[in-house]
Amino acid sequence: MMSTLAERIQKQDQRALAKAITMVDNDHPDKLSLLSEISGQEKKAHFIGLTGSPGAGKSSLVDRLITHIRNMDKTVAVIAVDPTSPFSGGALLGDRFRMHKHFADPGVFIRSMATRGSLGGLSRSTKDAIRVCDAFGFDYILIETVGVGQSELDIMKVADTTALVLTPNSGDVLQIFKAGIMEIADVFVINKADLPGVQKLKTQLKEFLHIADPKSWQPPIVETISTEHKGIEAFFEACEAHKKFLNETDAGKQKRKEQLTYEVYELMREELWKDVERFIGDDPSKEIALQKENDPYQLAKEWLSEWREKGGGS
Amino acid sequence: MMSTLAERIQKQDQRALAKAITMVDNDHPDKLSLLSEISGQEKKAHFIGLTGSPGAGKSSLVDRLITHIRNMDKTVAVIAVDPTSPFSGGALLGDRFRMHKHFADPGVFIRSMATRGSLGGLSRSTKDAIRVCDAFGFDYILIETVGVGQSELDIMKVADTTALVLTPNSGDVLQIFKAGIMEIADVFVINKADLPGVQKLKTQLKEFLHIADPKSWQPPIVETISTEHKGIEAFFEACEAHKKFLNETDAGKQKRKEQLTYEVYELMREELWKDVERFIGDDPSKEIALQKENDPYQLAKEWLSEWREKGGGS
Incomplete structure (x- = not known):
């Protein structure tokens, strides 16, 4: 007897995975029944969202994280949200050639999704693709967004751990604060930490964290230099600490319920x-x-x- | 017999205007009937949207534009969209003290609106406030947004003329292009044009305009130094040229229909x-x-x- 697509995904058939994501991306008529079939079980992966202004170096950080996660013998899927012009309708960047070194590794799955229809936010098909990757059984799912406003606010409704990637030259923290995207961060990453201005940025972030509502999770600030592979472990450990926090407190259960409600x-x-x-x-x-x-x-x-x-x- | 609020607005009663905007901002039960009463007639004002990344100097440009418009004996309303944290719910910047010099002028009306509920975009109440200002009979309505993604994409659905404000140091044009906000511009403004990098930015913009779909309106590029009151007239004239283009071609009628449909x-x-x-x-x-x-x-x-x-x- 032939296996259904959902069964093949759960048996970690990479071709079934790619096919299912194409289905959700094209809004295939069988999409909803497939998604419902794979969504019955417990969520498995930890979802890590990376956001921040364009040019902050999110893509190289993702690349380094993949290597780190693979070195620990864990599997990882990356959903990279590509900006779509509201006029052109297609993904602009297409597949990310810079990640080509991971292509041959069966423990890594990388897919670019267009933002179409959601005007800067996470599209429905992006969220569905994340669910498909989860059903496949990856240990980690990284969601990289373009960072132009809506996507930052959307990502916290999907990711378990949201990392806000800043750079020392990313401008006044007040601007980021004004844009309302500061409060979504579970982890702050100062990338390009070899540039001048790191201390100033850290001080500003700490001031912000000080005036924020006291809550049980205190977002750590980690410094990375992705081009030199520095700080990647610290970044990953900060995500792990947050994962542990979610699992061991009511916050995780609460977050899961909010995400389900939103969906x-x-x-x-x-x-x-x-x-x-x-x-x-x-x-x-x-x-x-x-x-x-x-x-x-x-x-x-x-x-x-x-x-x-x-x-x-x- | 007592005049209705709508009638008082049409008679240019400033207190009625302020009251009506507070009504739409608070989602008052009589909001829709008021809006329907004032929306029957022809649109009067020209709506100019200003968008661009935080820190590009939009607010000072708006301030200079007000002075320029007033010098021509025309009236102007400014709707400044204030960023709201999705968590706090209130406008962060509040009323804009820097514009206080216009407060005594009855030909100028300035109001800050929160982005609440729209997560970075233009809220419903912002759009309603613009309609109220139009019914009052202002010649120009300037809409200033925070420029964090969604608002840029929203503004073109409301403004007749959208100006994208850039600075020579605003980073690679490719980043703006990637964010999909380049194509919404009817006018490009290079503010802080005394900083180095103007020529490079202009060249990049022209390259972009070159690869864009050829359409009848070619967005002009104007240079301003708002702190020195330079280039303001050229900026305004570029908006006027676009207004003339809309009025004299089918593009204006088409735009009006699209905006109504969207609303x-x-x-x-x-x-x-x-x-x-x-x-x-x-x-x-x-x-x-x-x-x-x-x-x-x-x-x-x-x-x-x-x-x-x-x-x-x-």
């Missing part, structure tokens, strides 16, 4: 929205109204009650 | 989500399921069909 809401919203779009798209009179009218509030009200009268997409 | 969809979505959240929030069994289950796909499917059976929020 359920998002899936419901997406499904519902498809209905509404179909309802509007299928009716030529809507197109005409959009050309003639000026009042979005009135149109929204009318169309919503019309949609509800017609059974609300059921 | 209608957003309003419908918001209303629908409120329903779904109420449906889940009001049912204690949902909370229990979120603690016990692991499969978001299954839960979303079940709850959605349950919601539809109950009449879909109607």
Whole structure:
């Protein structure tokens, strides 16, 4: 008897894994049943998100982390979220050639995902791909985002441990603070720590940590120089410490529940929205109204009650 | 007979304007009827959005633009979008003291809006506030965003003319390009143009403009030094040229329709989500399921069909 795709993934068939990710990326009709089939069990991997401004060196850090994790005989999947222009619709960077040295290693899986549809955030298919990698049984899943606002805020809803990668020349901490992305960090990484300004940045971060709400987890600050392979172990150990903290306290359980809630809401919203779009798209009179009218509030009200009268997409 | 709030706004009553913006900011029950009442007429103001990375000097540019617009005897409203931490919920910067010199001028209206709820993007209340300012009859409405990803992508859906503010030291243009925010610009502003690197940045921008899809509007590149009041007129004239282009071609009509479509969809979505959240929030069994289950796909499917059976929020 033929194995299902879900079964093949759970048996660590790399081709099944790649196929499943392509399915979720292309919004294949069988996507939801596949995802539901693999999502029944316990989560296995530890999800580490890396975010920070463009140019902070996240990709080389990921590369070094892969080597470190492999040296410990653990397996790792990397989901690299590629920026997509809202106009072009395709991934701009494509597969990451710089990681090609890991390609031959069966304990490493690397996949770039486009941000399309989510305007800077983590797309639905990115989240689904992470679930597929988890079902495959990787020990670690690294999620690297482009760091342009929404993605930083999205990543904490997916990652167990979120690392915010800064550089000594990344500008005033106040700017990062203003952007609201400081508070998502479980671990602060100062990469390119051979550049001047490390002490100043550390002092600023500590001031921030001081004024933050006291909570049981105190985000450590680690220094790395990824080009020289320095500080990688310390960074990884900081992630491990946070993992241990999550496992041993209520925080982990709480985080898991929040992530599940967020996912359920998002899936419901997406499904519902498809209905509404179909309802509007299928009716030529809507197109005409959009050309003639000026009042979005009135149109929204009318169309919503019309949609509800017609059974609300059921 | 007492005038309605909408009538008072249209009669340019500043107190009514401030009151209406507070209403939309607080999601007052009468908000939608007010907005619908003022949205019937033609749009009057030209909406200019300013975006760019934190620290590019957008706020001083806005300050200089106000002076320039006032010198031409035109009126201007400024909606400054303040970053909100997703955790704290309040506007961090509050009202902008640096603009206090314009406070006594009745031809200028300045308001800070929090980004809350939109995680880095333009909140619903920001868009509503812009509509209220338009109904009041300002000649120009400047929308200044924090520039952390989502807001850049949101602003082009609201502004008629979007200016992307860069600095010679803002890093490689490729990084901005990668973030997908380059293509939203109708006008490029190189602020702090007394710093080294202007020529290099211009060359890079021109290369980008060269590879971009040829379209009828070619975004001009203007240089400013806002601290020395230099280049402000050229910047404003570039916005005027784009305004003229929109008014004289189909592009303006097309843009207006796209913006209306976007607004209608957003309003419908918001209303629908409120329903779904109420449906889940009001049912204690949902909370229990979120603690016990692991499969978001299954839960979303079940709850959605349950919601539809109950009449879909109607």
